[in-house]
């Protein structure tokens with residue numbers, strides 16, 4: 661049995677940490693989270709990963725190494741599918757294998773499978789199999805899982821109330837609205853909320869008196885409905901959410917402009933970028949800026965671009 665389980669503060673941490681930590685806690689594990697992303701972690705991850713890997717996976721590797729001496733095992737789930745008829749990005753399907761290949765001296769990798777394409781019985785069998793790593797008590801496993809689901813629902817409600825993941829997890833209050841502009845930020849949560857890789861984009865915009873709304877702040881129902889307008893359904897659930905948020909802002913005109921944050925070397929993101937740019941033109945040209953992040957992104961260059969974008973939005977408002 662593993663007493664201490666390390667959870668990397670990267671990738672799907674921003675989506676599912678309340679579920680995972682409550683589940684692990686209910687199983688009797690002590691949960692340890694890696695520190696905030698640093699330059700050193702990015703350098704470590706970049707040195708361990710193949711060149712063509714996207715930045716978020718390299719960052720994830722840096723977080724694994726950060727946990728090396730802090731945990732008995734590392735939690736790296738294989739998130740195959742989170743809804744019927746769609747998959748996650750292939751990197752998430754193979755993440756435990758990637759994790760095992762980066763550094764042979766890492767603690768054991770715990771890799772529960774989450775696959776909504778399986779029958780309900782098989783889905784729960786996978787959860788039981790994982791729970792048995794900690795306890796033979798089936799009731800305890802069920803209780804731990806359902807407590808995790810409850811925590812996750814509460815967390816998602818807080819996101820929809822306008823909180824970022826870190827604010828929602830810390831129990832903070834929502835930032836007051838009423839800024840001079842409102843900007844929609846679309847993108848994967850690990851790109852827009854990691855303060856280091858996003859270069860603190862949300863914090864900076866708020867300091868400039870701008871209200872920020874993100875993909876996670878919209879209800880799942882809205883995201884699905886909007887993404888459903890595509891003539892052909894996207895394979896990847898998380899890309900559907902990004903598309904759904906941008907389509908929503910275009911249709912409701914509820915923001916002054918949109919910033920789409922995407923990763924260099926991300927196949928799904930580059931396809932979605934083209935789709936969003938063409939839809940934005942078709943819908944009358946709401947300002948949309950694509951910000952590509954990679955390990956070489958410099959704060960000065962990004963701030964200059966965002967400032968110019970904000971100036972243009974203010975000018976349009978006058």
Ligand code: SF4
Pocket residue numbers: 714715716717749750751752848923925926927928929
């Ligand atoms: S969706 Fe893109 S950025 Fe995210 S893990 Fe997959 S390849 Fe990387």
